[in-house]
Amino acid sequence: MKVLHIVPTFYPATYFGGPIFSLHELCNALSRMPDIELRVLTTDNAGPKSKRIKAESFPVRFPGGYSVYYFKYLSGVSVSASMLLRMPSMIRWADIVHITSVYSFPTIPALFLCRLLRKPVVWSPRGALQQWKGSTKPLLKKAWESICNALLDKNRCVLHVTSEKEAEESGQKIAKACIEIIKNGINIPRENPARAWMPNGKLRLLFIGRIHPKKGIENLLQAVKILNWNVILTICGTGDDDYALSLKNMADELGIAEHIHFAGHVEGNAKSKIFWDSDVCIVPSYTENFAMVVAETLAHGVPVIASKGTPWAEIAGRQCGLWVENDTVSLVKAISEIRNKDLHRMGLNGRKWMEEEFSWAVVAGEMVDVYKRLVGAPCD
Numbered sequence: 001m002k003v004l005h006i007v008p009t010f011y012p013a014t015y016f017g018g019p020i021f022s023l024h025e026l027c028n029a030l031s032r033m034p035d036i037e038l039r040v041l042t043t044d045n046a047g048p049k050s051k052r053i054k055a056e057s058f059p060v061r062f063p064g065g066y067s068v069y070y071f072k073y074l075s076g077v078s079v080s081a082s083m084l085l086r087m088p089s090m091i092r093w094a095d096i097v098h099i100t101s102v103y104s105f106p107t108i109p110a111l112f113l114c115r116l117l118r119k120p121v122v123w124s125p126r127g128a129l130q131q132w133k134g135s136t137k138p139l140l141k142k143a144w145e146s147i148c149n150a151l152l153d154k155n156r157c158v159l160h161v162t163s164e165k166e167a168e169e170s171g172q173k174i175a176k177a178c179i180e181i182i183k184n185g186i187n188i189p190r191e192n193p194a195r196a197w198m199p200n201g202k203l204r205l206l207f208i209g210r211i212h213p214k215k216g217i218e219n220l221l222q223a224v225k226i227l228n229w230n231v232i233l234t235i236c237g238t239g240d241d242d243y244a245l246s247l248k249n250m251a252d253e254l255g256i257a258e259h260i261h262f263a264g265h266v267e268g269n270a271k272s273k274i275f276w277d278s279d280v281c282i283v284p285s286y287t288e289n290f291a292m293v294v295a296e297t298l299a300h301g302v303p304v305i306a307s308k309g310t311p312w313a314e315i316a317g318r319q320c321g322l323w324v325e326n327d328t329v330s331l332v333k334a335i336s337e338i339r340n341k342d343l344h345r346m347g348l349n350g351r352k353w354m355e356e357e358f359s360w361a362v363v364a365g366e367m368v369d370v371y372k373r374l375v376g377a378p379c380d
Contacts, residue, residue: 001371003030004094005040006087006110008101010068014267015047015238017210018292019126022184023100029185029364031064036368038066041090043073043080043105048241079105088113096120096371098160102128103144111151118153120374122367123177124160127289129170145173152176155379158370162290163311178379180370185360186295189272192351197343198279202230205335206278206302208266209285209293211239216284216307216326217247223331225254231335236263236274275300279343280335284326285309294321295358298350303343305334320350 009016011024031038044053052072059067069090071083083106091097091113099110102125114121135141152174159177161167167179198204205224209215217235224233235247244262251257266274275281281297283306291310298304298320306312307326315321322338324330338346373379 001035001368001375002037002093002095003039003098003371004090004096005038005042005098005100006106007040007042007099008104008106009045010040010042010070013046013053014265015051017212017237017239018290019100022126022290022292023124025185025187025360026364026367027062027066028064029360030367031062031066032361033364033368038064039090039093040066040068041083041087041106042068042070043083044070045073073105084109088117091117091119094119095375096122098122098124098371100124100126102148103141108144108147108151111148114156115151115153118156120156120158121152122158122160122180122370122374123174125166125170125174125289127162127166127287129173130166130287130289131169149174149176154178156374158374158379160367160370165311166289182363182366182370183358184290184292184295185363186292186299186354186358187360188299188351188355192301193276195276198339200230202232203335203339204277204279205231205233206236206274206281206297207233207284208236208271208274208281208297209283211235211237211244211247213240213243214286216286216309218250219326219328219331220282220284221247221250221254221256221260222328223335224259225256226328226332227335231259232261233259234261234263234274234278236266236271238265272300275302278302280305280338282331282335283307283310283312284331286326295354298347299354299358301347301351303338303341303346303350305331305338315350318349318353320346320353 011020014020030036046053053070055070059069071080073080097114097119101107154176157177159179162183251260281304283291286309288310294304294306294312304321309326313323316323322334324334
């Protein structure tokens with residue numbers, strides 16, 4: 001089966017956060033599946049200030065044998081003329097097209113060409129259709145959604161979401177598509193080293209993810225101020241420069257700068273070390289379709305406090321974390337509560353859960369089943 005992924009940006013454009021990592025891992029896993037020939041059509045956009053991916057060849061061959069086509073994008077307008085020119089022939093080649101993104105190039109031209117060429121589509125919004133109080137340009141987004149709905153062939157499109165919450169909210173906006181829930185997968189570290197929990201009595205908190213207002217980090221800073229005991233908070237990630245600066249200024253104004261460490265972007269072995277050097281990871285987002293960092297944290301054997309803006313209610317029942325409201329008072333209460341729990345046992349519980357249900361091989365198999373059903377028969 002020939003599978004074409006169309007996405008505005010692709011690995012290693014890690015500036016754009018969790019979806020870049022999860023799509024990269026999905027493609028890696030799909031490339032290991034039998035009878036799957038995979039291509040990725042994308043741009044060389046690597047972030048703001050005209051950062052670009054420097055491809056050594058065209059296309060780039062990734063481990064697993066799949067090809068990634070990085071087309072030059074036009075700064076300021078965020079489109080790629082060369083990608084548009086190549087898109088029709090690539091879609092003709094494919095048996096099925098998997099589109100990731102909503103309110104950005106190249107979603108609308110890809111949907112249009114798939115409708116014109118009668119190609120089945122799997123569409124992954126990656127949380128973009130979920131709303132939160134800081135959402136911008138609502139009228140423009142509504143118009144964009146109307147165009148997308150008009151272009152969809154209801155019998156040939158599956159909307160891929162990662163949680164029941166995302167399914168409900170996305171289905172309200174994209175009515176002309178069947179919905180399939182397939183969770184993201186996670187790479188489980190081979191090792192789970194012994195560690196000292198709360199050395200010197202200090203609770204080491206971690207935030208890791210894209211620095212963006214929807215992440216609710218300001219509430220976490222307020223919580224650290226109120227707790228006023230031995231807490232260290234490490235903030236890892238890049239993103240919105242203005243928001244990052246406001247957080248640093250806020251830490252200074254609250255008098256907690258000595259308790260906060262802004263570590264910037266981390267990945268690979270450095271990222272694993274950050275997890276293992278932490279006691280609790282906190283995910284205080286206003287909204288998330290999946291919150292990949294929760295799965296990553298649990299896979300590293302670290303407990304989690306996740307907000308109810310994430311779809312991770314199950315962490316409480318699995319005894320590997322707390323699921324709370326995203327406000328300062330709730331975060332203070334949760335941090336105080338988890339400090340007195342058996343962090344080691346909670347970490348083991350979370351890792352075991354990830355091993356059993358969240359491997360990328362399982363996720364890729366579920367996705368291939370959707371591809372086969374959609375290619376073989378209309379969506380019901």
